[in-house]
Amino acid sequence: MKTEQSLGSWQRLDEVMVFLFRLHLSLSFRSLPFSTSSASASIYTPTFRSLSNMSKTYATEEQVAVAAVRRACHLTSRVFNTLVKNETLVKGDKSPVTVGDFAAQAVIASILTHAFPGDPIVGEEDASDLRLPEGKEMKDRIVSLANEALTEELALGDNVNWGIGPGAKKTDEELLDAIDRGRYEGGGVGRMWTIDPIDGTKGFLRGEQYAVCLSLIVDSIVQLGVIGCPNLPVDAAHPEKGTGCLFVAVRGHGAQQLTLSGANPEPLHIPTSASSPENFDFLESVEAAHSSHSFNERVSSLLGITRPPTRMDSQAKYGCLARGEGGAYLRMPTVVGYREKIWDHAPGQVLVEEAGGVVTDSRGEPLTFGHGRTLGENYGIVAAGKEAHAKVLAAVQAVIKEEKEKAKA
Numbered sequence: 001m002k003t004e005q006s007l008g009s010w011q012r013l014d015e016v017m018v019f020l021f022r023l024h025l026s027l028s029f030r031s032l033p034f035s036t037s038s039a040s041a042s043i044y045t046p047t048f049r050s051l052s053n054m055s056k057t058y059a060t061e062e063q064v065a066v067a068a069v070r071r072a073c074h075l076t077s078r079v080f081n082t083l084v085k086n087e088t089l090v091k092g093d094k095s096p097v098t099v100g101d102f103a104a105q106a107v108i109a110s111i112l113t114h115a116f117p118g119d120p121i122v123g124e125e126d127a128s129d130l131r132l133p134e135g136k137e138m139k140d141r142i143v144s145l146a147n148e149a150l151t152e153e154l155a156l157g158d159n160v161n162w163g164i165g166p167g168a169k170k171t172d173e174e175l176l177d178a179i180d181r182g183r184y185e186g187g188g189v190g191r192m193w194t195i196d197p198i199d200g201t202k203g204f205l206r207g208e209q210y211a212v213c214l215s216l217i218v219d220s221i222v223q224l225g226v227i228g229c230p231n232l233p234v235d236a237a238h239p240e241k242g243t244g245c246l247f248v249a250v251r252g253h254g255a256q257q258l259t260l261s262g263a264n265p266e267p268l269h270i271p272t273s274a275s276s277p278e279n280f281d282f283l284e285s286v287e288a289a290h291s292s293h294s295f296n297e298r299v300s301s302l303l304g305i306t307r308p309p310t311r312m313d314s315q316a317k318y319g320c321l322a323r324g325e326g327g328a329y330l331r332m333p334t335v336v337g338y339r340e341k342i343w344d345h346a347p348g349q350v351l352v353e354e355a356g357g358v359v360t361d362s363r364g365e366p367l368t369f370g371h372g373r374t375l376g377e378n379y380g381i382v383a384a385g386k387e388a389h390a391k392v393l394a395a396v397q398a399v400i401k402e403e404k405e406k407a408k409a
C-alpha cells in the first residue's frame with residue numbers, strides 16, 4: 001500500500017519522473033486500490049495509464065485539482081449545514097450566491113495559484129461586492145471559511161507546495177485576490193482553468209444536487225475535468241452506499257468515479273444498452289428557465305421515450321450520464337441571447353467524452369471553449385453515448401425544424 005510519505009516525495013519530481021514512477025508502482029500493485037479506506041481519506045493518486053497512450057497525462061494537475069475540489073466540497077457541505085439567510089445575496093443576474101460560492105472559489109484559486117502561478121483562471125465569481133464596506137460581514141465569514149478549509153488537517157492531497165495544510169492561512173487581501181484571479185476573459189491559446197465553485201446554487205440551497213467543478217483547458221481543448229458532487233448517491237441502485245461522488249477525467253486517459261474521500265475508483269463507460277432511446281430518460285435541469293422542459297418532451301415523444309425525465313441541478317447530470325444513468329442530457333435555451341458559460345460545461349464535456357460519449361450543441365457542432373467566458377455561438381447542449389447521440393440529435397433537429405415552420409406559418 002502506498003503511504004502518504006512515499007507519495008509526498010514523488011510529487012516533487014517532474015511530470016515524466018512522476019509518470020515513470022507511477023508506472024512502476026502500478027505494475028507492482030495493480031491488484032490494490034490506489035486509496036485507503038473511505039474512513040481514512042488519503043492522497044489522491046492518478047490511476048495507472050497505459051504507456052501506449054502517449055497523450056499528455058497532466059498527472060500533477062490532476063492531483064492538485066482533485067485536492068482542491070475535495071477541500072472545496074468539505075467547505076460547501078459545512079456551509080450548507082450552517083447557512084443562514086443573511087449570507088445569501090442576489091447577483092446581477094438574480095441567481096442566489098452564498099458565502100459558500102465565494103469561499104470555495106477562494107480555496108480552489110489559492111491552491112491553483114500556488115501550484116501553477118502562471119495559469120489564468122476563468123471563475124464564476126468575483127470579489128467586487130466583498131471589497132465594499134457593506135460586504136465586510138460576508139467577507140469576514142468567507143475568509144474564515146476559506147482559511148479553515150485551506151489549513152485543516154485532512155489527508156485530502158495535502159502538499160504544502162500547493163498552499164494547503166497547517167500554516168497555509170491567507171490574509172483577507174490574498175483571498176479576495178485569489179477570487180479575483182477568476183476574472184480572466186478566456187481565449188483560445190495556452191492554458192487556463194475554469195472554476196464553478198458551486199454549480200447549481202439553487203440545488204445547493206434546496207439541499208439537492210450541486211457540484212464543485214474545475215477544468216483545465218489547453219489551446220481550447222478541455223484536458224482535465226474534476227466534478228465533486230457531495231449530495232449525489234455513490235450508486236443510484238444502492239442508496240445504502242451513501243452520498244458523495246468525485247468524477248475525474250483526463251483526455252486520452254479515461255474517466256472515473258471515486259467517493260469524495262478518494263475510495264473505490266471505478267472507470268466509467270457509458271453502456272451500450274444506453275444506445276437505444278426507448279430505454280432511457282432525459283437528464284435535464286430542474287430549472288425550466290435554464291433549459292426548455294417542453295422542448296425535451298417533444299424530443300422524447302419523437303423518440304418514443306415513455307419514461308419521465310430525471311431533473312437534476314448542476315453538472316452532476318454529466319456525472320450520471322457518464323456512469324450510465326439517464327441516457328442523454330439535453331439542454332435547450334429558453335432565454336433569448338443567453339450564452340452558456342464555459343465553467344458550466346468544460347469538466348462535464350471531457351468526462352462524458354472520456355466515458356465514450358459525445359457532447360455537441362443542438363446543431364451537432366463541438367462545444368467551443370476558446371471564445372472567451374462563454375460557449376460563443378453554441379446553441380443548446382446534446383450529450384449522450386455515441387449511438388444514442390446521433391438519434392437524439394436527429395430528433396432535436398426535427399423539432400427545431402418543426403418550430404421554425406410553425407413560426408413561418
Ligand SMILES: Nc1ncnc2c1ncn2[C@@H]1O[C@H](COP(=O)(O)O)[C@@H](OP(=O)(O)O)[C@H]1O
Binds near residue numbers: 333
Ligand atoms: N437562462 C439560463 N439558461 C441556461 N443556463 C443558465 C441560465 N441562467 C443561469 N444558468 C446557468 O445554469 C447553471 C445551473 O445549471 P443547471 O440548470 O443545469 O442546474 C447555473 O450555474 P450556477 O448555479 O453555478 O450559477 C448558471 O450558470
Ligand SMILES: [Mg+2]
Binds near residue numbers: 200343344
Ligand atoms: Mg454553474
